[in-house]
């Protein structure tokens with residue numbers, strides 16, 4: 001059984017999609033750790049619901065990124081994590097975590113990379129007026145949203161409501177993330 005860690009900062013719908021797929025056997029894996037940098041985020045209750053241990057931290061409580069990432073690496077090592085899945089973890093991964101896990105960290109991003117990198121991809125794409133949106137899953141390296149692409153899925157949308165694009169995109173994300181993790185674990 002492969003061991004996953006999922007990192008999130010917010011609602012955690014992708015966390016839940018992954019945890020549910022592990023629970024019902026679509027993924028031959030177990031989520032052994034959820035890491036969250038936002039105390040009180042909705043993902044924390046979702047981890048409890050699935051019986052997944054959480055590490056919740058406040059970056060301000062540490063001297064810097066290297067300090068909290070050292071703690072994260074210690075936990076990942078202790079739990080024997082095979083793959084780290086970033087799922088709405090709104091923080092740039094630093095050299096401490098990359099040094100230990102590069103090649104085993106993937107991220108889901110709500111645009112067709114390399115277009116619309118960053119934290120406001122959907123809003124930026126709508127403002128630009130694009131008609132084909134999409135989701136990318138990529139390896140994480142030191143370039144923001146810049147690692148090798150593993151999977152992408154596109155959808156057409158001709159409108160101006162970012163919330164609608166998020167809704168359509170998230171349904172795709174939940175399927176694509178589970179399918180992609182399954183392929184990577186094989």
Ligand code: GAR
Pocket residue numbers: 008009010011012013014015087088089090108109110118119120121170173
């Ligand atoms: C997801 O839509 C993901 O693509 C996005 O955050 C959302 C988290 O949703 N990630 C980024 O924008 C990364 N740059 P969730 O908490 O419901 O899974």
